Amino acid sequence: MEQKTLKSAEQVYDELKNLLLSDLPIYIEEINKKYNDGIILEQFTNTENSISTLKAPYWKINFEQAEYSEKDILIGNAVFKFTIELHAIGTGEELMRKLWRYGEAIANTGVYLESLKNGKYLVTCISH
Numbered sequence: 755m756e757q758k759t760l761k762s763a764e765q766v767y768d769e770l771k772n773l774l775l776s777d778l779p780i781y782i783e784e785i786n787k788k789y790n791d792g793i794i795l796e797q798f799t800n801t802e803n804s805i806s807t808l809k810a811p812y813w814k815i816n817f818e819q820a821e822y823s824e825k826d827i828l829i830g831n832a833v834f835k836f837t838i839e840l841h842a843i844g845t846g847e848e849l850m851r852k853l854w855r856y857g858e859a860i861a862n863t864g865v866y867l868e869s870l871k872n873g874k875y876l877v878t879c880i881s882h
Contacts, residue, residue: 763820766834766879771803771815773863774838781859793851795859796843811842811856818876831880840873 782795799808803815818835825831838860842852853873860875861867868876 762832763817763834767815767817767836770836770877770879773865774813775800777863778859781862784862785855785859789855793848795852795855814839834879836877836879838875838877
């Protein structure tokens with residue numbers, strides 16, 4: 755059962771990563787048009803979930819945990835939690851606005867986010 759959990763978490767992770775890589779650029783453009791206040795969100799530099807050679811702005815997905823309640827086991831669900839760390843260029847209020855707007859752009863892709871702090875968001879995914 756542990757091997758299935760890891761494979762399922764990996765599949766959900768890949769879906770989340772692909773969503774950020776393929777759909778997020780469109781939503782970043784929409785956020786820039788929506789606010790039009792001089793704070794421009796640049797596109798993320800990611801092509802993968804690796805930060806070793808990236809310059810800001812970039813995101814990093816971290817797997818946090820898998821949960822299986824009795825109800826989830828009966829209906830065949832698994833609940834996975836990931837964090838998405840956002841890194842952007844700027845200082846003070848401008849940086850915080852950018853991080854919130856990047857979070858808004860990610861939420862617009864359909865991903866449910868819970869804001870943690872300083873550009874870090876919790877994502878809960880249910881796998882069927």
